[in-house]
Amino acid sequence: MHLIIKNLSKSFDHFLALNDINLEVGSNEFVCLLGPSGCGKTTLLRIIAGLMPFDSGTLSLGGRDLAKVQARERGFGIVFQSYSLFPNMTVAENIGYGLKIRKWPQKDAEAKVRELMELIRLPELAHRYPHQLSGGQQQRVAIARALAVDPAVLLLDEPLSALDARVRAEMRLEIRDVQRRLGIPTIMVTHDQEEALTMADRIVCMNQGVIEQIGTPLELYTRPQTRFVADFVGTSNLLDPDWIRQTLPALSPGIPEDELQFQLSLRPEDLNVVKDDAGTGIVKAITFLGNISRILIDWQGRELIAESHRFPSLAEGDAVTLQVAPEAGSWVRI
Amino acid sequence: MGTHLKTAAIDHATARRMEWEDRLLLSVSLIIPLIGLLLFFLYPVFLIAKRSFIQRDGNFGLSNYTEVFGMSHIPTVITNSLVMSSATTLLCVTLGFAIAYAMQRTTIRGQYLIRIALILPLLAPSLVQALGLIFLLGRNGVVSQYTGWNIQIYGFWGLLISNSMYALPQAVMIIQASLRHSDSRYYDAALMMGASRWRQFIDITLPNAKFGLLSAAFVVFTVTITDFGNAAVIGGNYRVLATEIYSQVVGQMNFNMGAVIGIMLLLPTLVAVYIEKVSSQRQFGGSSESAIPVTREFVPLRDIPLAAVVHSVGLIIFMIVLTVVYASFMRLWPYRMEFTLANYNITLSGGYTPLWTSFIVSFQAAIIGVVALFALVMAQRRLPRRFAKAIYLLAILPVGVPGLVLGLSYVLSFNAPGSMLGMLYGTGLLIALCNFYHFHSQGFLTMVAGIRAVPPALEETVSCMGGGVMNSLRDAILPFMMTTLVAVFFFLFMRSMVTLSAVIFLISPTLSVGAVSVLRLDQAGFTTQAAAFSTCIMVSVLIALGLMKLILFRLSRSRASVAVVS
Numbered sequence: 001m002h003l004i005i006k007n008l009s010k011s012f013d014h015f016l017a018l019n020d021i022n023l024e025v026g027s028n029e030f031v032c033l034l035g036p037s038g039c040g041k042t043t044l045l046r047i048i049a050g051l052m053p054f055d056s057g058t059l060s061l062g063g064r065d066l067a068k069v070q071a072r073e074r075g076f077g078i079v080f081q082s083y084s085l086f087p088n089m090t091v092a093e094n095i096g097y098g099l100k101i102r103k104w105p106q107k108d109a110e111a112k113v114r115e116l117m118e119l120i121r122l123p124e125l126a127h128r129y130p131h132q133l134s135g136g137q138q139q140r141v142a143i144a145r146a147l148a149v150d151p152a153v154l155l156l157d158e159p160l161s162a163l164d165a166r167v168r169a170e171m172r173l174e175i176r177d178v179q180r181r182l183g184i185p186t187i188m189v190t191h192d193q194e195e196a197l198t199m200a201d202r203i204v205c206m207n208q209g210v211i212e213q214i215g216t217p218l219e220l221y222t223r224p225q226t227r228f229v230a231d232f233v234g235t236s237n238l239l240d241p242d243w244i245r246q247t248l249p250a251l252s253p254g255i256p257e258d259e260l261q262f263q264l265s266l267r268p269e270d271l272n273v274v275k276d277d278a279g280t281g282i283v284k285a286i287t288f289l290g291n292i293s294r295i296l297i298d299w300q301g302r303e304l305i306a307e308s309h310r311f312p313s314l315a316e317g318d319a320v321t322l323q324v325a326p327e328a329g330s331w332v333r334i
Numbered sequence: 335m336g337t338h339l340k341t342a343a344i345d346h347a348t349a350r351r352m353e354w355e356d357r358l359l360l361s362v363s364l365i366i367p368l369i370g371l372l373l374f375f376l377y378p379v380f381l382i383a384k385r386s387f388i389q390r391d392g393n394f395g396l397s398n399y400t401e402v403f404g405m406s407h408i409p410t411v412i413t414n415s416l417v418m419s420s421a422t423t424l425l426c427v428t429l430g431f432a433i434a435y436a437m438q439r440t441t442i443r444g445q446y447l448i449r450i451a452l453i454l455p456l457l458a459p460s461l462v463q464a465l466g467l468i469f470l471l472g473r474n475g476v477v478s479q480y481t482g483w484n485i486q487i488y489g490f491w492g493l494l495i496s497n498s499m500y501a502l503p504q505a506v507m508i509i510q511a512s513l514r515h516s517d518s519r520y521y522d523a524a525l526m527m528g529a530s531r532w533r534q535f536i537d538i539t540l541p542n543a544k545f546g547l548l549s550a551a552f553v554v555f556t557v558t559i560t561d562f563g564n565a566a567v568i569g570g571n572y573r574v575l576a577t578e579i580y581s582q583v584v585g586q587m588n589f590n591m592g593a594v595i596g597i598m599l600l601l602p603t604l605v606a607v608y609i610e611k612v613s614s615q616r617q618f619g620g621s622s623e624s625a626i627p628v629t630r631e632f633v634p635l636r637d638i639p640l641a642a643v644v645h646s647v648g649l650i651i652f653m654i655v656l657t658v659v660y661a662s663f664m665r666l667w668p669y670r671m672e673f674t675l676a677n678y679n680i681t682l683s684g685g686y687t688p689l690w691t692s693f694i695v696s697f698q699a700a701i702i703g704v705v706a707l708f709a710l711v712m713a714q715r716r717l718p719r720r721f722a723k724a725i726y727l728l729a730i731l732p733v734g735v736p737g738l739v740l741g742l743s744y745v746l747s748f749n750a751p752g753s754m755l756g757m758l759y760g761t762g763l764l765i766a767l768c769n770f771y772h773f774h775s776q777g778f779l780t781m782v783a784g785i786r787a788v789p790p791a792l793e794e795t796v797s798c799m800g801g802g803v804m805n806s807l808r809d810a811i812l813p814f815m816m817t818t819l820v821a822v823f824f825f826l827f828m829r830s831m832v833t834l835s836a837v838i839f840l841i842s843p844t845l846s847v848g849a850v851s852v853l854r855l856d857q858a859g860f861t862t863q864a865a866a867f868s869t870c871i872m873v874s875v876l877i878a879l880g881l882m883k884l885i886l887f888r889l890s891r892s893r894a895s896v897a898v899v900s
Contacts, residue, residue: 051794071797073349078798080791088813097809098799149799 001027001062003048003153003185008057010043017043019209021057025153028183030176032196035206036232041189042157044206048187049155050074061152074153077146077184081158083138085130091141092117092126098149116144119178136167143175147182154179156188160195172199193233197221205229223330230265230332237266237304238332247300250326266329271306271322273297275314279321283314297322356803360716363709368725370706373755375732375771378743385746386593402594407573412598415575418490419559419602422497426554427547429498430505433644435539437506438513441632442641451648452503454655457875459832459849461563462868463496465856466654468568469661469668469865479668488570496564499651501557505550512546513539518628531633552606560599560736562835563849567856575599576835579738583839589746596739607734659872662865677866683854684846689870691762692848696830698766703777703826704819706770711781712811726782733775737835744768745839765840765847769830777822784818785811816889824882831875 003025010018018040025031033041046052048059050071059066066074085094092113099109117123120140130138139159146154159175160168176199179186190196196203197217205212205220207228213220224230227238241259245252256262273281273295284303285296288311295306295314299322306322314320389397402408436442437449455463471477471487478485516538524534562576569577575595583592665672680686714725732740748764750756758764770777792810801809834849841850848871855864 049794049798051797069346070349070353071794072352072800072802073346074798075800076798078795080795082789082791084789084791084795086792086809086813089809101800101805145795145799155798 001152001185003187004058004060005048006058008044008047008054008059010040010047010052010054016209018047018054021211023204023211023214025185025187027185028180030179030186030188030199030201032200032203033187033189033206034193034196034203034233035191037191038208039206040209041191041204041206045155045157045187045189048153049076049078075149075151076153076155077149077151078155079139079142079146079157079159081161083130083135083142083162085138085141085145087130090127090129091122091133094130094141095144095148097145102149112148116148119147120144120174134167135163136171139163139171140174143178147178147184151184154184154186156186158189158191161190161192168195175199197233203233205233207232224265224332225330227263227265227332227334230330235268235305237268237271239264239266243302248322248324250324251329253326254329254331256331261333262331263334264329265332266304266324268294268305268307270328271297271304271324273306273308273312273314273320274323275318276321277319279319281320281322283316283318283320285316286312286314352802359803360713364713364717367706367710367713368728370767371728371771371774374767375735375740375774376728378740378747379735381747382593382596382739382743385590386597388590390590398590398594402591402598408578411573411575411578414572415559418493418497418572418574419555421494422501422558423551423554425494425498426501426505427509427551429643429647430502430509430550430554431543431547432640433502433506433647434509434513436637436640436644438510439539439628439630440637440640441630442637442644444645447652448644448648451651452506453879454651454872455500455503456828457832457872457879458655458658458868459563459834459852459871460496460500460561461567461834461849461853461856462658462872463499463654464492464564464568465852465861465864465868466656466658466661467492467496468861469657470654474668476668488568489572492568492570493564493572493574496568497558497561499654500561500564501554502647502651504557505554508550508553509543509546512543512549514627516542516628518626521628531636549610552610556603556606556736559602560738560835562738562838563853566853576736576738579742580838583742583745589742592742593746596742599736600734600739603736604734655872658865659869661862662869664862667862667865677862678870680851680855680863680867682858682860682863683851686870688846688851689848689867689874691845692831692871693874695762695766695769695847696827698763699769699830700823700827702766703770703773704823707774707777707781707822708815708819710778711785712807715785729778730775732771732773735772737772737833738838740768740772741836741839760842760845762845765837765845766830768836768840769833770826772833772836773826773829777826780818780822780825784815784822787818788814817886820882820885820889824878828875828878831871831878 003023005021005023008018008021009016021044023031033044035041043052047054050066050069054067061074086097089097092110095116096109096113099112104112113126114123117126120143122137122140125133125137125141130141133141139162143159156175160171163171172195188196188199197220200217202214202216203220204214205228212226213224213229215223220229220233224233224236230236230238239248240263241252241255244255244264251264254264273283280300281304282298283295284298287294287296292307292309293311295308295312297304297306297320304322386398387394387396389395433448433452437445467487469475471485471492475485475487477483520538520542521534524538529537559574560576562580565572565574565577566580575598579592579595579599582588582595661667662677663673663675664670665674665676710725710729714722717725735743744764748755748759750759758767788811793806796806796810832849834853837847838850838853841847846854848867852864852867852871855861855867
């Protein structure tokens with residue numbers, strides 16, 4: 001079933017939290033709402049869940065208007081950052097909670113719970129209480145609980161943010177795997193670009209209540225359309241057209257007509273740093289990041305960030321020259 | 335997984351019906367407590383204010399006020415009240431800070447003794463302190479008896495000591511809370527910059543505790559100026575506003591004068607509450623979740639004198655309360671110190687019936703209170719912020735109204751034969767309601783703090799899974815609120831057991847409560863019987879306290895509840 005959002009807006013007092021949001025989520029799709037805190041992504045998720053009303057626009061699922069449908073009758077699954085398991089219920093009771101509300105016969109409910117415990121690979125923890133579980137286990141249980149009722153849409157509100165790095169990486173793959181197998185349309189809120197890039201079919205990048213860009217992770221990274229996206233997803237050198245003409249003329253043929261509205265987003269890996277005693281650039285700092293090194297270069301009065309794979313044979317103060325392919329970078333709207 | 339099973343949450347028609355039921359439930363849980371506040375708090379207080387302006391001829395005017403101020407003894411009474419409250423405040427805040435500091439920042443031994451000593455005054459009606467003091471230092475006290483000294487304990491000094499003992503535990507509690515929330519990193523930073531211990535105390539400890547001290551000062555001032563029990567027993571010729579209002583109303587049936595003095599008592603209390611509210615919003619530094627508690631140390635030069643002071647105070651409180659218990663078993667204090675149970679054979683003013691009435695009334699107050707406050711807090715949480723704030727303000731307003739004023743306002747409102755509300759007059763239920771609204775604010779604030787511990791996401795989870803208000807009540811809210819409900823129940827119960835000022839106007843020849851019996855026995859000269867009755871009250875409240883601790887302990891162990899997750 002398609003979830004379709006059209007011209008949706010929401011304001012709190014005088015603050016416009018969501019401005020004219022348009023979004024479609026396909027039947028098997030995994031969509032990430034990505035943006036900094038306060039961009040409206042959580043508000044949008046809560047509106048989709050039915051936990052919050054909206055002011056104008058439409059929200060529909062499979063052709064059914066959801067505006068007047070309460071959260072409790074939408075039949076969506078939701079998972080919060082804080083796990084939010086019922087502390088006084090066992091793992092099995094937590095997972096079976098939605099089924100109990102739907103008055104399933106006990107036998108069917110038990111079978112379903114067992115099946116889900118297999119799915120999250122924790123079948124032996126059925127009778128434990130949430131406080132006896134690790135963060136990662138609690139979050140798996142929360143996901144199983146949301147999935148128990150065969151939700152029409154699965155909503156994930158920063159589900160991995162409270163977990164430590166290693167568990168987080170593991171669970172990205174797990175969630176993605178479960179979602180693919182069950183084919184449930186899923187919307188996940190996150191502020192972590194790496195999470196969005198690795199998990200999503202499509203990313204909705206939001207800022208200050210508007211959608212900046214919707215696209216696949218690859219599109220978003222390689223072809224950002226706005227300055228905000230270029231800056232928020234990955235690292236960018238953002239360069240003015242005038243400056244390009246003077247200092248990196250190889251790139252100047254790409255300058256768009258309406259040039260005052262644009263900047264060039266140049267990824268650090270687009271810049272190839274070559275040691276050259278006659279070069280006009282100077283290495284200001286080198287930061288070793290393990291698999292790569294980040295090189296800060298003073299290039300004709302401004303600082304550029306470049307990256308190189310191995311540790312480069314450069315030292316601070318070296319004179320260098322920069323090589324860049326003519327088609328490198330993307331022109332982004334300011 | 336059978337396809338015959340419903341996986342959609344619920345169908346539309348059912349959802350409509352459930353939504354309507356939820357609305358109804360929430361409306362009821364909002365409206366009934368609000369009607370209660372209106373009927374049993376706002377209306378009586380409005381009436382007492384109005385009454386103070388009704389003149390003898392039935393017209394509105396200020397003549398009651400001019401008349402009260404025209405009485406020759408009134409300026410002295412007002413001055414006495416102010417001097418007494420100020421002196422008590424000064425003493426309590428100083429000692430309270432010493433005790434709180436000792437218990438929070440030092441390794442002084444025997445701190446549990448002080449903790450126990452500080453519980454004692456909370457177990458009994460306020461006049462027990464005065465009673466014990468009289469047994470020790472009164473005309474017929476042990477000290478006069480064995481030394482022949484003529485100590486004048488009735489009046490200023492006796493009242494100061496009794497009032498201070500009564501208010502001290504509350505002062506310590508508030509100041510201790512403000513000391514608890516400091517962060518040891520402030521002290522570490524000061525130390526690294528070379529500040530001496532004394533400088534650290536002046537620059538960090540005191541500013542940190544400033545609002546706690548201020549808050550404690552206002553609480554002590556309010557409690558003292560409105561307390562009736564101690565003043566009635568040990569005040570002697572030192573007359574204060576609280577005793578004056580009583581003699582105007584009960585002695586001379588002069589309700590209008592009583593109303594005027596009631597309004598006079600209301601003003602300083604309201605000012606104190608307001609200042610306290612404003613100042614508490616500007617707490618120094620603010621405590622963060624990650625604060626590192628300050629480590630306790632032993633500094634001989636500071637701690638030895640401090641321990642001496644703190645333990646002396648604890649000892650005095652112990653002695654005075656224990657004297658009451660001890661005296662209750664003596665045949666004729668202090669002349670015939672023989673053990674007897676005769677004092678417990680109380681026949682005057684209804685014998686033990688008032689104690690039993692106290693039980694019933696306190697139980698009613700606690701049940702009504704817990705249900706009404708829980709409903710109000712539940713409903714308030716789902717309201718738009720503006721309304722929620724208005725309800726919050728209304729709910730904490732009763733803290734500004736002294737028990738005496740509330741009690742008097744109940745007489746004015748409900749002593750109306752023939753009306754609907756008049757039917758309540760003379761019933762235990764009205765006393766229970768009076769007690770509940772007297773302690774409404776503290777109970778409400780505890781409830782609010784309790785419901786804040788309920789994770790909102792848990793309630794939302796219930797909604798998304800198709801549950802309604804009842805589901806979220808049972809599965810999300812109650813597990814987190816159990817300890818709060820128990821605490822509020824016992825708070826209301828224990829306070830109702832010992833309060834004197836609010837109920838003193840509501841008793842009748844056929845209906846009385848325990849605290850009033852103690853006063854009556856004392857006034858009739860049966861001091862050892864008064865001591866025996868006090869002991870019974872203290873034991874009852876102690877049992878209630880023990881029961882509460884037991885239940886809270888059980889709850890913290892059981893899976894049915896959640897200790898507030900740190």
